[in-house]
Amino acid sequence: ARPIVAIVGRPNVGKSTIFNRVIGDRLAIVEDMPGVTRDRLYGVGEWLDREFSVIDTGGIEIDGDNEMLKSIRVQAELAIEEADVIIFMVDAKAGVTPSDNEVAEILFRAKKPVVLAVNKVDNIKRQDDIYEFYSLGFGTPYGISGSHGTGIGDLLDEVIHHF
Ligand code: GDP
Ligand code: MG
Numbered sequence: 001a002r003p004i005v006a007i008v009g010r011p012n013v014g015k016s017t018i019f020n021r022v023i024g025d026r027l028a029i030v031e032d033m034p035g036v037t038r039d040r041l042y043g044v045g046e047w048l049d050r051e052f053s054v055i056d057t058g059g060i061e062i063d064g065d066n067e068m069l070k071s072i073r074v075q076a077e078l079a080i081e082e083a084d085v086i087i088f089m090v091d092a093k094a095g096v097t098p099s100d101n102e103v104a105e106i107l108f109r110a111k112k113p114v115v116l117a118v119n120k121v122d123n124i125k126r127q128d129d130i131y132e133f134y135s136l137g138f139g140t141p142y143g144i145s146g147s148h149g150t151g152i153g154d155l156l157d158e159v160i161h162h163f
Contacts, residue, residue: 002053003085005054005087006085007056007089008076009088013091013119014091014146016056017146018087018146018152019056022045022156028044041056047160050160052160052163072099072103080107085113085159085163087114089117090133092143093129096132115162116140116142118130118141119146121143140158
């Protein structure tokens with residue numbers, strides 16, 4: 001079976017954008033995979049000859065702060081169970097938010113490797129914005145841009161290193 005990579009983070013950080021960039025058009029047919037839930041999207045990614053399954057955990061969209069936090073928590077916990085490597089995604093434009101800290105607390109308990117991706121680093125000036133994310137406690141933040149497709153290679157280098 002392919003290793004499983006889950007993209008986890010609060011809404012609007014760019015999970016689905018990166019998911020689509022990584023899988024291209026290789027969206028997996030959910031019926032082929034046992035034990036999956038309908039609120040998650042599965043695809044197939046490939047980097048340096050390594051194939052892996054990718055989960056976009058952002059499927060649940062509920063209004064209201066409490067419901068949103070609940071769904072972030074549920075998605076993060078599902079990802080921890082299912083994934084071999086977790087991409088924890090945050091937003092360089094927004095900085096560290098309370099919801100990011102919520103996700104971080106859950107991921108801390110995971111005995112799974114976590115790679116921190118700081119999305120929306122759209123230009124070289126924004127590269128300085130990634131340093132505050134060291135405070136989340138997951139080591140090196142990888143600056144990426146879903147809009148421009150930059151930084152994703154370095155991020156995937158680190159991800160497949162954990163397979
Ligand atoms: P998700 O809720 O985490 O799945 O986030 P989405 O992928 O739906 O993206 C949320 C918003 O951020 C959308 O309006 C995207 O177009 C935008 N977005 C995604 N990646 C980037 C990026 O690298 N730079 C900027 N400026 N916007 C982005
Ligand atoms: Mg999404």
